Amino acid sequence: MASKMASCIFCKIIKGKLMSSRPKIPCFKLFENEKTLAFLDINPLSQGHALVVPKFHGEKLTDIPDDHLTDILPITKRLVKATGAVEYNILQNNGKGAHQEVGHVHFHMIPKPNPQEGLGISWPQQPTDMDKLKALFEDIKSKV
Template structure:
């Protein structure tokens, strides 16, 4: 068992045991120690940032390719890639991390609800224009 090598390492993450699956200069992937299903893994940038917007783009470039490798390595046919930002969005650890969670059956893996809101097309168009002008 190893510990993640982060620069600079937040104390909370530095103290968590780590079963390292893959490591590069910018990224670390390891098994989740409280998994939702077999093969549940985390992929994290080594650059410390609490939220996604705190991490420079060049430190995020390997995240999805590594998550894809983990999907293939675990043989997951159905899975979730999850990333939360802030306590209200269910982020428990103050360091950006992406979950790769196999969903082998109805009871294992991530369970979610999707409370859709009724759409007002005029408001949606206004929101679209506002966001698009800032991208």
């Protein structure tokens, strides 16, 4: 994991070290404590689009210890209030197939001020087989 951390752009932002071969990437820090960093996204989907990042390096949510996640939602809620967003998305992707671009857990707070700005998604609902859904429920519930 050390080599992944060494090349991780979010780890570099957290440590204040950015690649010398590239132009300096600005970090507009909105919040920071010992376990979490929040900053504006430099490629925003809308005004106020921010990232909330645990300082512990892990590619997927399941890689992050619970005690490094306790501030995520309260900080995100503060960002929502600070931006004045009325409608917004909170997004967290895990793996390239799920559209994760940076291999370090991060949460997006994306204001949705109008149909043209913010996150655009489709919701391809699948038909439900209630017997299969009940079996799935029982399987997952037994493991929680």
